[in-house]
Amino acid sequence: DxxxxxxxxxxxxxxxxxxxxxxxxxxxxxxxxxxxxxxxxxxxxxxxxxxxQRDAVDTKNQADSAVYQTKKQLEEFGDKAPADLKSTVEDKLKALEEAVAADNIADMKSGQEALQEAMMALG
Structure with missing residues (x-):
């Protein structure tokens, strides 16, 4: 100020x-x-x-965090998950990574929601 x-x-x-x-x-x-x-x-x-601009940066940081956390959880528990659910999570993860790489804020937001839903189904 x-x-x-x-x-x-x-x-x-x-x-x-x-x-x-x-x-x-x-x-x-x-x-x-x-x-x-x-x-x-x-x-x-x-x-x-x-x-x-601040909102866009926050969204990208949240998306990066979601990607990191999901990869970490897949490494830890991926072998215990049903193959079809694991495949769905991996697809959603890839889509979110592509949105981050393209710097597409709208796709990052929807990708985070889709990834979160897939992770919840995975348990």
Whole structure:
């Protein structure tokens, strides 16, 4: 956030640990009011695109995690699973991997759901 006094406040949260870090940056020179206003309008105008980008990155990270977890579970328990169910899971896994490789967010979302359903059927 950039306030009217030219003080920039930035906060970041580590998703792995939940740790929050904050910093405030003050400039040696002050910005003109119209410059601050322009910057605030730019930030507001880009907020939606920034959120969409953040959502896309989160979806890709979740898909990568689902691929990793599924492969790990197949290595551990794959020999105990019925062949037809294992084959279904492997097909869904391959489809999700292809969606991640193609950077297709919609396919990643649907692929994660399909893989989750197949894994639930597998037990």
């Amino acid at each position: 950039l306030d009217a006094n030219g003080i920039l406040s930035v906060s970041a949260t580590d998703k792995g640990t939940g740790k929050v870090a904050d910093i405030k940056i003050t400039g040696a020179s002050t910005l003109a009011d119209d410059e601050v206003e322009r910057m605030m309008k730019d930030a507001e105008a880009n907020a939606e695109a920034d959120q969409a």
